[in-house]
Amino acid sequence: MSLNEQVESWLRDRTAAFSVSGRPFVTLTYAQSWDGSITTRSGETLCFSGQETTRLTHQLRSLHDGILVGIGTVLSDDPQLTVREWEGVNPQPIVLDSQLRTPASAKVCHHPDKRCWILTVSGAHNSLSEIAAIITLDIKSGDQDEVPLLRAMSTLRARGIRSLMVEGGASVITSFLKAELVDAVVLTLSPRMVGGYKAVDGLLAVGEKTVPSIVSVHSCQVGDDVVVWGDLKYSGHSA
Numbered sequence: 001m002s003l004n005e006q007v008e009s010w011l012r013d014r015t016a017a018f019s020v021s022g023r024p025f026v027t028l029t030y031a032q033s034w035d036g037s038i039t040t041r042s043g044e045t046l047c048f049s050g051q052e053t054t055r056l057t058h059q060l061r062s063l064h065d066g067i068l069v070g071i072g073t074v075l076s077d078d079p080q081l082t083v084r085e086w087e088g089v090n091p092q093p094i095v096l097d098s099q100l101r102t103p104a105s106a107k108v109c110h111h112p113d114k115r116c117w118i119l120t121v122s123g124a125h126n127s128l129s130e131i132a133a134i135i136t137l138d139i140k141s142g143d144q145d146e147v148p149l150l151r152a153m154s155t156l157r158a159r160g161i162r163s164l165m166v167e168g169g170a171s172v173i174t175s176f177l178k179a180e181l182v183d184a185v186v187l188t189l190s191p192r193m194v195g196g197y198k199a200v201d202g203l204l205a206v207g208e209k210t211v212p213s214i215v216s217v218h219s220c221q222v223g224d225d226v227v228v229w230g231d232l233k234y235s236g237h238s239a
């Protein structure tokens with residue numbers, strides 16, 4: 001089986017077997033250097049994906065109902081979040097943006113067939129509401145100022161998102177892992193050393209020793225890139 005067939009078959013099995021109610025199945029997908037960097041420290045956009053792994057990313061997008069990034073990624077990369085290098089339907093674009101900093105010119109707000117959903121905690125709606133669907137979530141006492149992920153996930157599920165691809169960046173990846181909301185990971189490893197901004201940082205609280213692990217690991221080399229994928233298992237949870 002080709003890489004694309006392997007990953008699609010695995011993902012379809014996983015999403016079909018997913019039985020947690022009240023939230024979508026969440027796949028974390030990103031590309032990093034061998035030293036775990038997803039970009040340089042100064043934030044220059046680095047393209048870690050080759051032609052084949054870019055096609056895989058677009059295929060993965062087509063296999064999910066929604067695709068989510070943080071406002072940091074919108075501001076630095078201005079992604080379209082559409083399926084262009086694969087035959088398939090565009091997932092619903094979703095941005096985590098507490099303070100409504102998404103520029104009206106952002107490509108996600110000018111999507112070919114979907115109105116971008118912006119998840120925020122800000123009550124002060126601006127002109128963005130003319131071109132995007134602003135979804136405001138309540139902050140409860142004890143919450144940080146960021147978008148509360150558990151509430152965000154139940155809101156997305158109530159709106160019909162059964163599977164969600166989380167494409168980054170680092171803060172969002174770390175938040176999903178901390179909240180134990182990741183079910184599967186597809187990672188592209190690019191044979192470079194960057195010494196830059198790490199995909200996952202500050203995951204463990206002080207004194208905590210258990211880390212999430214990836215089980216049922218699969219891998220495939222494509223050119224010099226290696227794609228690895230598997231299920232995320234949190235200590236004390238079944239796979």
Ligand SMILES: NC(=O)c1ccc[n+]([C@@H]2O[C@H](COP(=O)([O-])OP(=O)(O)OC[C@H]3O[C@@H](n4cnc5c(N)ncnc54)[C@H](OP(=O)(O)O)[C@@H]3O)[C@@H](O)[C@H]2O)c1
Pocket residue numbers: 029030031032037038039043044045046048069070071072073074076077096097098099101145146147148149167168169170171172173175176
């Ligand atoms: N290599 C790859 O595959 C890949 C993929 C994607 C991105 N990237 C890179 O990642 C970098 C961006 O990463 P980043 O960490 O700066 O930004 P990010 O993770 O894209 O966005 C982080 C921002 O999202 C907002 N946010 C709202 N709710 C959140 C929550 N619950 N958890 C976390 N964030 C929340 C926060 O801003 P507010 O408080 O203002 O809401 C936060 O600062 C870029 O340089 C981009 O090139 C690489």
